[in-house]
Amino acid sequence: MRNERQPKTLPASYADIEFENNAQRLPLVLCLDTSSSMAGAPIQALNDALHAWTRELHDDVSLSYSVEVAVVTFGGHGVCAWRGAQPLPPQTPVSPFVPAHAFQAPVLGAAGVTLLTEALELAVRVVAARKTELRASGLQYYRPQICLVTDGLPTDGTGHWTNAWQRLVPMLTDDQQARKYRLYAIGVGDISDMGEQVLRALAPNFNARLHGFPFRELLQMMSASANAEQRGAGDEVFEKIFARFRTQRPAWEA
Amino acid sequence: MSATWRVHGLSVEGYRHRQSGVPCQDAWGQAVSDAVTVLAVADGAGSRSRSDEGSRLAVDLATEHFARRAAEPCPPGEAACTLLADAFRAVCKEFLHRTGGEAYDFATTLTVVVLTPAWLGHLSVGDGFVVLRAGRGRDGERLFHLLPQPAAVSEYSNETVFLTSPGAEDRVSTACVLDDGVDGVLLSTDGLAQAALGGRPPVPNASFTSAVLRSLDIPGADPEEDEDDLAALLRSDRLTALNGDDKTLLRAVRT
Numbered sequence: 001m002r003n004e005r006q007p008k009t010l011p012a013s014y015a016d017i018e019f020e021n022n023a024q025r026l027p028l029v030l031c032l033d034t035s036s037s038m039a040g041a042p043i044q045a046l047n048d049a050l051h052a053w054t055r056e057l058h059d060d061v062s063l064s065y066s067v068e069v070a071v072v073t074f075g076g077h078g079v080c081a082w083r084g085a086q087p088l089p090p091q092t093p094v095s096p097f098v099p100a101h102a103f104q105a106p107v108l109g110a111a112g113v114t115l116l117t118e119a120l121e122l123a124v125r126v127v128a129a130r131k132t133e134l135r136a137s138g139l140q141y142y143r144p145q146i147c148l149v150t151d152g153l154p155t156d157g158t159g160h161w162t163n164a165w166q167r168l169v170p171m172l173t174d175d176q177q178a179r180k181y182r183l184y185a186i187g188v189g190d191i192s193d194m195g196e197q198v199l200r201a202l203a204p205n206f207n208a209r210l211h212g213f214p215f216r217e218l219l220q221m222m223s224a225s226a227n228a229e230q231r232g233a234g235d236e237v238f239e240k241i242f243a244r245f246r247t248q249r250p251a252w253e254a
Numbered sequence: 255m256s257a258t259w260r261v262h263g264l265s266v267e268g269y270r271h272r273q274s275g276v277p278c279q280d281a282w283g284q285a286v287s288d289a290v291t292v293l294a295v296a297d298g299a300g301s302r303s304r305s306d307e308g309s310r311l312a313v314d315l316a317t318e319h320f321a322r323r324a325a326e327p328c329p330p331g332e333a334a335c336t337l338l339a340d341a342f343r344a345v346c347k348e349f350l351h352r353t354g355g356e357a358y359d360f361a362t363t364l365t366v367v368v369l370t371p372a373w374l375g376h377l378s379v380g381d382g383f384v385v386l387r388a389g390r391g392r393d394g395e396r397l398f399h400l401l402p403q404p405a406a407v408s409e410y411s412n413e414t415v416f417l418t419s420p421g422a423e424d425r426v427s428t429a430c431v432l433d434d435g436v437d438g439v440l441l442s443t444d445g446l447a448q449a450a451l452g453g454r455p456p457v458p459n460a461s462f463t464s465a466v467l468r469s470l471d472i473p474g475a476d477p478e479e480d481e482d483d484l485a486a487l488l489r490s491d492r493l494t495a496l497n498g499d500d501k502t503l504l505r506a507v508r509t
Contacts, residue, residue: 010490011483013469018461022448023496024411061491062269062498131409138454140411140447179410230498231270232300232412 023065026142026226027097027130027181030219031123033150034075038110042151042189042213049215050105056223057100066142067226069103070096070126074119076112077157081122097130116154117165120202123148124171127181142229144181147222149215151189154198169201182206182225182238188213206238208246221245257371259291259439262470263504266485268445269494279306279362280443280502283313285321291369292321295382295502297443299361299416308360311352312417315345316366320377330373334430338368338377342426349417361416365441369506374431374439376401379422381414383447385458386431387438387467387507396438398458400451402427414444437508438467445499446488470507 010017030050034043057063071082081088081096085104088094098104127144134141156162176183185203187196188210199207210218221241228237267278279298284291294316298305320341328337345364353360363380376384384401391397404427407415415425440463442450450462466484474480487493488501 010492011486013474013483014465014487016461017449017459017465017487019449019459019492019496020452021496022452024448061494065495066498135409136454138452138456141409142412143410179408227270229412234301237301 021065022139024140024142024230025134026067026229027070027127027144028067028222028226029070029072029123029127029144029146030222031072031074031119031146031148032108033114033116033152034073034108034110035114035152035155036075036111037114037152037189038075040110043108043110045213046215047105047107049219050108052216053219053223054103054105057103060100060223062230063223063226064101065099066230067100068097068130069100070098070130071106072096072119072123072126073108074115075110079115079119079122081126082106095130095133096126113157113159114150114152114155115157116148116150116198117162117168120146120148120165120168120172124175124181143179145184145222145225145229146181147184147186147218148199148202149186149188149218150195150199151187151191153192153195165198165202172202173204176203176205184222184242186210186218188215206242208242210246210248214248217245217248257289258509259369259506260470260473260509261286261291261293261504261506262481263293263295263502264481264484264488265500265502266488268500269498271500277306278500279309280445280500281306281309281313282441282502282504283317284504285317287321287325289371290321290324291506292317292324293367293369293439293441293504293506294320295365295441295443295504297363297380297382297445297500297502300412300499302359302361304356304359305361308353308362308418311349311360312345312362312364315348316341316364319344319348320366320368324368324370324375328370330430330432334373334375335428338366338375338428338430339423339426342377342379343423346417346422353418357418361418363414363443364417365443367439367441369439374433374436376429376431377426378404379415379417379426380404381444381447383442383444383451385440385450385463386436387463388433388436395460396464398460398463400456400458401429401431411444438471439506440467441502441504443500443502445497445501446493446503448496449493466503467505467507470505
């Protein structure tokens, strides 16, 4: 067909059309463990993967104006929401979500304790707040994605193991049943059996325990899931994408 | 005002379908008789295996059944809405009959406009939409009106009702418009919702609607070139960034 070209700019006869950026939004939260066990090569691998993924997002014409990225980290003395590369002060009313085309990856350091429970609570809260904002501005959205990544066990503020995470399970179960978001919980590095059990309880549908620190594949899996969400894929497609990721096979599209 | 309409329709595959070699799952169709023009667009469900055939079938059945029923004189208002609902039931019945036990795989939305000399009828199931051009504002600018859409079924924009959904008949929106000042009609699937509509509640994006109707009001010398231009608009990165779905634009203007 003659008309199969894909122009970057509008044809001259339609150049006067004005568009608002009212793309359908897909909020995506990366909830990342930055505690002391991630120090050294793992945090470096995470930073490198975030950097490369950011470039890919910028270049992806269907994701770049639709996906909105927020980062929540748990390490140091507590939890922190990042708006792109900028850490936000606690309790700030500023949303951490940045459109993918404008997202800049933070440079993360690793130290301190593993406040996984509080971080996941914050991730759920920022997603709910963002949905409210989107609705108020008349913007449509897809089901959000939250991706929790950890290499250890949840601790309290003093670094001691805690079962406080159990208080999240009823809420997360209800939310996932109500399809408020898709929650992915990924264990990396030397995560223990007990750590894996925590992830399984938090995210019964999408949990994994992976060898090493395959952050690159993990972020590509989030992009593949975002694409599936946009095309209205059924649950079985998300399960297939995730199963491929669990076995660390790189063919996302097939 | 003229009772004849110039009609043009176009569907293009969306960015993701283009990348993965999946055919366009949208379809459009028209039926023109002496007095009545029927316009239909359909959007096959992305998650269903034969939805490209489903949207084609829905459009073919709709143009046939709606045109047949609207050929008989019918008063506006409730009688017209009943006619539309009856035609829809006939479409559903035949659609289910033709697809047999596999109707689920053929899931599609359907949006129909019937243009008669006396009234304009609208029926929609799913998230297609219709914008009319009628009247002028204080400064002489053309005014655009979004016809009522069925209520959303979920908070997420990629979930909708299909012709084949249980209870689809109860989730249909019908309307009968009595305004002979309507001189432009635009039907679309949800792939263009972000380009053609905006705000809360949604209203037509006048710059988009007026531009795409203008090019049919005043066609160029070469119809193929006009179509290429419109296809280039629908495939442009600007529109893809707003929505990566298949896109369909079915336009009618009074001649």
